[in-house]
Amino acid sequence: MFEGLRKRLRGVSRKLGESITEGEDTPGTGEISPAANGAAGTEKPGQTGLASRVKVLITERELVISEKDISEALSELEMILLESDVALPVTDDIISHVRSNLIGKHRKIGDNVDDIVIDALRGALLDVLGPGFDLVRYIGEHERPVRLLFTGVNGTGKTTTVAKVAYFLKQKGYSVVIGAGDTFRAGAIEQIDVHAQRVGIKVIQHQQGGDPSAVLFDAVQYATAHHIDVVLADTAGRFHNRANLMNQLDKIRRVMKPDLIIYVDEAVAGNDAVIRAHEFEKTVGADAVILTKADMDSKGGAAISIAHTIGKPLMFLGNGQGYEDIIPFSPEQVVSELLKEAPDA
Ligand code: GDP
Numbered sequence: 001m002f003e004g005l006r007k008r009l010r011g012v013s014r015k016l017g018e019s020i021t022e023g024e025d026t027p028g029t030g031e032i033s034p035a036a037n038g039a040a041g042t043e044k045p046g047q048t049g050l051a052s053r054v055k056v057l058i059t060e061r062e063l064v065i066s067e068k069d070i071s072e073a074l075s076e077l078e079m080i081l082l083e084s085d086v087a088l089p090v091t092d093d094i095i096s097h098v099r100s101n102l103i104g105k106h107r108k109i110g111d112n113v114d115d116i117v118i119d120a121l122r123g124a125l126l127d128v129l130g131p132g133f134d135l136v137r138y139i140g141e142h143e144r145p146v147r148l149l150f151t152g153v154n155g156t157g158k159t160t161t162v163a164k165v166a167y168f169l170k171q172k173g174y175s176v177v178i179g180a181g182d183t184f185r186a187g188a189i190e191q192i193d194v195h196a197q198r199v200g201i202k203v204i205q206h207q208q209g210g211d212p213s214a215v216l217f218d219a220v221q222y223a224t225a226h227h228i229d230v231v232l233a234d235t236a237g238r239f240h241n242r243a244n245l246m247n248q249l250d251k252i253r254r255v256m257k258p259d260l261i262i263y264v265d266e267a268v269a270g271n272d273a274v275i276r277a278h279e280f281e282k283t284v285g286a287d288a289v290i291l292t293k294a295d296m297d298s299k300g301g302a303a304i305s306i307a308h309t310i311g312k313p314l315m316f317l318g319n320g321q322g323y324e325d326i327i328p329f330s331p332e333q334v335v336s337e338l339l340k341e342a343p344d345a
Helices: 003-022 050-060 067-083 088-102 113-129 135-141 158-171 188-199 212-225 242-256 271-283 301-310 331-339
Strands: 062-064 106-108 146-152 176-181 202-204 230-235 260-266 288-292 314-318 326-328
Touching: 003 067, 003 113, 003 331, 067 088, 088 113, 088 301, 113 301, 113 331, 135 158, 146 158, 146 242, 158 176, 158 188, 158 230, 158 288, 158 314, 158 326, 176 188, 176 212, 188 202, 202 212, 212 230, 212 242, 230 242, 260 271, 271 301, 288 301, 301 314
Parallel strands: 146 230, 146 260, 176 202, 176 230, 260 288, 288 314
Antiparallel strands: 062 106, 314 326
């Protein structure tokens, strides 16, 4: 997952570190005088030799990181982020976060510059990734049945994702029912039915071409009558007719009253996924996002950009074709993955 970006981030953070340490040879204006604690001056003759006195002077000397120390490496970082499909405003935010975190930072000669650089990058990435969304906690805090409505572009993995979330919640001990609300696409009802059978979840379904609101209403009724914890509503994900989609979703909203609208798209679509999610959020509204196919995405740009761009959290990453291949999105974990030192880096 995001392997290409990880390697490039390691490369540029190393370069940032090197360009900062190069300043040690020509400290110039960035140099701060030796710590004025009299460390060398307080020595009594005979107590310390000249060599160690010089060492004290050097190791106590502080440098300040300046713009010129890092500007070239920051330009490279900017290129890497853009080439990895990180959205332009998000790239700008990351760069300015790293810049303001590094410039003016005091460091002692001999300090581990790599740690300073990695800390700055970590802070910048965590800042744009946002907090994520803890679905289990959300369900724990809400009235039953909790109603989750899934929408997104066909082919991105929406149906599989509904089954994965059902499986995930079942593993967590919740009872789940699926509403087959994609009554538009031929084969969609059978598709969700097959998935649901495999993960052992009941599906409420009507005929193809029926009113999705009616199916989803029935799914909620069923859940209420049988004390089911969560209703997962699959819906048609077509965008070619936006007016129709919006009318349909409006009706579903009124009838089913979803607690959360979850937008599903694929990480491999990069910037396109971010643009589509933004558009969807502006016109229809979403509460959270799931990105599928993160396992096939070397760049990571959509995962890094989407929450910051649309202002809604990432909830899960899909990372394979199996039902267990879904991971709750953890910003800390993703950043650790991205910044980890691997033997091949
Ligand atoms: P829908 O048309 O959006 O409902 O898409 P589907 O659920 O039918 O999925 C389309 C294809 O994407 C299927 O072959 C899925 O197995 C595959 N898929 C879904 N999620 C993932 C994922 O996280 N990783 C990978 N590698 N494939 C996925």
